Amino acid sequence: MDTIVVGNGIIALTVAFRLAKRAAATDHVTIVGPAARPGSATMAAAAMLNSFAELDAASLDSEIGFQHFELSHLASRRWPGFIKEILAVAGSLLPPGCAKCEGPCGGCFALGTYLINNAAADSLDDENFDAVVAALEKFDEPFERVSPRDIPNYQPEERQRATRAVYIPNEGWINPRLLVEVLEAALSRFPQVSFIEGEVDRFIKPGARIEAAQLTDGRRLGGDRFVLATGATVSGVLDRSELGIEVQRVFYGVGVSLEIRSPEFPHSKCIRTPNRGFVGGLYSVPYFTGPGEPTDHILIGATNFISPVPRPNGRVGSVESLMRAAMEQINSNFYRADLVRVNVGWRPTSQDTLPLVGKTSIDNLIIASGTKRDGLHLSPVLSEKVVAMLYDEPTDPEFRLFDPERKPHKLLTREAAIRKGVRHLMSAAYQHGFAPAKSRMKDQVAAMYRQDLERLHDQVGAIDWGIPPDMFDMYRYGHARG
Ligand SMILES: Cc1cc2nc3c(=O)[nH]c(=O)nc-3n(C[C@H](O)[C@H](O)[C@H](O)COP(=O)(O)OP(=O)(O)OC[C@H]3O[C@@H](n4cnc5c(N)ncnc54)[C@H](O)[C@@H]3O)c2cc1C
Structure with missing residues (x-):
């Protein structure tokens, strides 16, 4: 069986990884994407592996909101084992030093998130903070009420200080760039896997099934089944393919994050606010840069604006607001930190803002996109579901809520x-x-x-x-x- 996985972000790579693990000797898995990954959301992510800390006051009110949370909750439990699985396969191909790591040991993947409630924005923060705490209690998730004064490396300006905080020990983060590197190393272990550098322009469907993916340079990749996982660009590929199926549009959720180097004031845990004003709040996350490297990089995130077209650059205002918020609300000493990199990524944001993952009415096409702001966290679970579908195994009936050809959900009056x-x-x-x-x-x-x-x-x-x-x-x- 030849499977063509279109895209090379976290969703495509984790699908390919799970597929490769099950592949027979005669199977082939081909991953197509540009090595530079322009606009990849994965490369711009923090990436927090947060579930409860992402909730807001209305998140659990609808059936699909609840199902989304269930996936995210499951993903939190999957991560430690998933990392071990990837490392075990990559083995000696891991970057030097990584080979000694056996999973959650405080390196590229670690746990522990402080959720703070400050008065820098408005009372929406208080509402969402209360909603997170109520959910932590309802679902018996371990957490601790802590004094903001005890949060390591938390030194905000006086007027922006938090008055309440909780510590959630099971919510963590991972450096997405290292994760991609390690996943690619693991994938290269499988003789059935190949990488193709390039961009898919469209699918070729002469009859009822897709026959090939055609690249922008004219090359055609024939296959038995196709997974479209190009993040925010899926609508462009589908439009050009003229497949005769209706999939709601996926927009570009243009987000900026900043990598800083703060040698005197390094983070050991994630410190973040609740969701606020159209974004997932302000967050600051330890950013492990590699085995044996100083642990003084921090990722500050993130901004968001929705665009119908790709935007290669971040806005000056986005960079300004993140820098100011990090100095005022997290640690005023970041004033003296180095600005290492400005990331710009396109969150794949569907019209109803929910994931689009599942089989389509074209027998050999699966779509996996629309993960907006938590696709990295969800990837161990979404990849599991996609691979089960590729093998025609049953998935939970509730997962049909994410069907890519659904009419947009209308959750709000x-x-x-x-x-x-x-x-x-x-x-x-x-x-x-x-x-x-x-x-x-x-x-x-x-x-x-x-x-x-x-x-x-x-x-x-x-x-x-x-x-x-x-x-x-x-x-x-x-x-x-x-
Ligand atoms: C600033 C920011 C912060 C975030 N923080 C978090 C976080 O803390 N936690 C979390 O879980 N999530 C976070 N997210 C969201 C998360 O990054 C996304 O949900 C997830 O990465 C989406 O993965 P993807 O593989 O679908 O898309 P992408 O990562 O965008 O990957 C798509 C890939 O496909 C390639 N591609 C595009 N078009 C084509 C084509 N035509 N042919 C072939 N290849 C193509 C692209 O080059 C790209 O590499 C954040 C996003 C941003 C922007």
Whole structure:
């Protein structure tokens, strides 16, 4: 059986890894993608392996929200074993020093996240902090209430300090660049696996099944089955392929993260806020750069804006706001840290903002994208599901909720979407320095946002459903419909 995996981010590589482990001697697994990985979300990620810390007040209200959380919760349990599995296969091909690592030993993968509740944005943070704590209690997840003063390397400016914090010992992080390196080393161990440098332009489907993937340079790769896992670019590939299937559009969630070097003030744990203002909050994560290297790099993340087209560069404002937030809210000594790298990655963000993973009505095509801001964390579980589907094994019926050809889920009522939108717009405004006059300015601005969002809902005919707040501008400018 010849499987062509299109894409070379975390989803494609983990699918290929699980597939290669099951491959018979006559099987082939081909991974196609550009070595430079422009816009790869994977390479820009922190990458936090957070599940509870990602929740907000409404995350568990819908069936699909709950299923998404279940996948994420399962992924937290899978990671330690998954890392060991990859390292075991890579063996002597690991970067020097890695071979001694047997899994979670405080190197590229480690555990421990502090969630802080500060007053730098607005009360949306308090609501979401409470929601995380309520979920930790409900699901019996280990956590500890701690004094913010006891958080290692946490030295915010006085007026931005947190008053509440919890420590979640089972939520960690991994350096995605090292992970990709190790996964590629592991994959190269399998004689059935080959890597093709290039970009797929379209699929060729002369009849009912896909016959080949055609690259932009004209080469054609024939195969028995195809997995489309190119992150935010999947819609472009599908449009050009004219396959006759309807898959909701995937947008570019352009995100910036910063790698800094802070030798005098290094992190040993992840320190983050709850979700706020259209992003996953402010976070700062130890960034292990390699065995034997000083452990003084930190990843600061992240910003987000949704775009219908790829944007190769980050915005100056994104870099400015991350630097300022890290110095004010995490450690004012970062003022003297080195700026090592500015990452720009495209979070694959579907119109309904939920993953698109599963079989399609074309017998030999599976799509795996739409993971937005937690695809790295979900990858051990999503890859398991995709490989089960490739082998026609049963998956949980609930997983059909993520079917790539579904109509976009409409999770919010119009009123809930508008209320949530106003909350997030106000939160974003406070993060960007909003200081209302002491008259009724705050209420007036909130009322102005509400009127605008009501007009937007009228304009697109969203009378008995609500637009996901991430997608307001995509509906406003006609890039998303229905
Ligand atoms: C700033 C930022 C921070 C994040 N932080 C976290 C985090 O802390 N935790 C977490 O779990 N997730 C995080 N995410 C989200 C996570 O990175 C994504 O959900 C995940 O990486 C998506 O993986 P992917 O393989 O689908 O896409 P990508 O990583 O984007 O990979 C797609 C790959 O396909 C290649 N490609 C594109 N087009 C083609 C084509 N036509 N043919 C062949 N190849 C192609 C690209 O070059 C790319 O390498 C973050 C994202 C960003 C941007």
